[in-house]
Amino acid sequence: MHAYLDGLSERDFLDLLRAVGVRLHRETGAASRGTMGFLAELDVIHRLGLNKAAALSAGFDATCPKTDRRLEIKSTVMKKGAKAAHGMLSRFPTAKDADALLIAVYDYDLNLVEVREVAMGKVEEYLAKPGSNARARRVAPAELLRRLGTISWTPVAPSTLNAPAASALD
Numbered sequence: 542m543h544a545y546l547d548g549l550s551e552r553d554f555l556d557l558l559r560a561v562g563v564r565l566h567r568e569t570g571a572a573s574r575g576t577m578g579f580l581a582e583l584d585v586i587h588r589l590g591l592n593k594a595a596a597l598s599a600g601f602d603a604t605c606p607k608t609d610r611r612l613e614i615k616s617t618v619m620k621k622g623a624k625a626a627h628g629m630l631s632r633f634p635t636a637k638d639a640d641a642l643l644i645a646v647y648d649y650d651l652n653l654v655e656v657r658e659v660a661m662g663k664v665e666e667y668l669a670k671p672g673s674n675a676r677a678r679r680v681a682p683a684e685l686l687r688r689l690g691t692i693s694w695t696p697v698a699p700s701t702l703n704a705p706a707a708s709a710l711d
Contacts, residue, residue, distance in 0.1 A: 555583055562651050572618040572651070581616030581645035584653050588694055589643075600638020613639040613661075617683035621649040626683040633668065633679045636661040644687050657690035664689075 549557065562576040582602050586593050591603040591612065601611035613634050617626040626646050633642070642659045664686065668676045675681070 551583070551587060555580070555587065558583070559651050566618070566649075566651065572616075572647075577616045577618065577647070577651075578614075580651065581647075582614050585614050585643055585645050585656055585694075588653065589656065600634035601640075603643075610640040611638070612641050612643050612658075614643045614645060615683075616645040616647060617687070618647045618651065619649060619654070623649075626687050628683050629675065629680050630683050630686060631678070631680040633664055633681070634661075636665050642686070642690075643693065644683065644690060646683075646687065653694075653696065655692055655696075656694040657687050658693045659686055659690035 546554065558576065558580050562573060562580055565573045565576060582593070585591065586603050590606065592606050594602050594604060594611075600613065602614040603612045604610065605612065615630045615633075617628050617630065619625065620627055626644075630644070639661055641661055642664050644657045644659065646654045646657070648654050664681070667681055667685070667689070668679055670676060
C-alpha cells in the first residue's frame with residue numbers, strides 16, 4: 542500500500558484524500574478532523590503556491606515564498622445547502638508563532654470554496670475578550686473568524702493567484 546501511495550502525484554493524492562474524507566463525512570455525518578486538517582493543508586499550500594513547513598513545526602503550517610510570513614491553516618465544512626461556515630476552529634497558535642490564519646472553507650462534498658486570511662492580531666483580539674470558556678480554550682466560531690478575514694482564493698478566479706495584487710498573502 543505504501544508503494545502505491547508513494548507513486549501518486551500530489552494532485553492524485555489530494556483527490557484520494559478528498560474521496561476518503563467525503564466517504565467518512567457521509568458515513569459519520571461529520572467531517573473527520575484529521576483528514577480535513579491534512580486535506581486543507583495540502584489543498585491550500587498547492588492552490589496558493591505556499592511552502593509547506595517542516596512536519597509538526599510549532600505554530601504554523603506554511604510560509605509565503607514572497608514574504609516568509611508564517612501561516613496557520615484551519616478548515617471548516619459547510620452543511621449541505623448552507624451559505625455560511627459552521628462549527629468551531631480550535632488550537633490556535635499565538636501571534637508569536639504565526640503571522641496569519643488561513644481558513645479553508647469546504648462545501649458539503651469537500652470541494653474548496655474559498656480561502657480567507659485573518660491576521661493573527663485579529664484572532665488574538667477576539668480570543669482575549671473576557672466571558673467565554675471557549676475563547677479561554679482558544680476556540681472560536683468558524684463563521685465569525687471567516688467574516689474577519691479577507692479572501693485569498695476562490696475557485697471563480699484561480700488563475701489570478703499568481704498576479705501580484707490578487708493574493709492577500711503578498
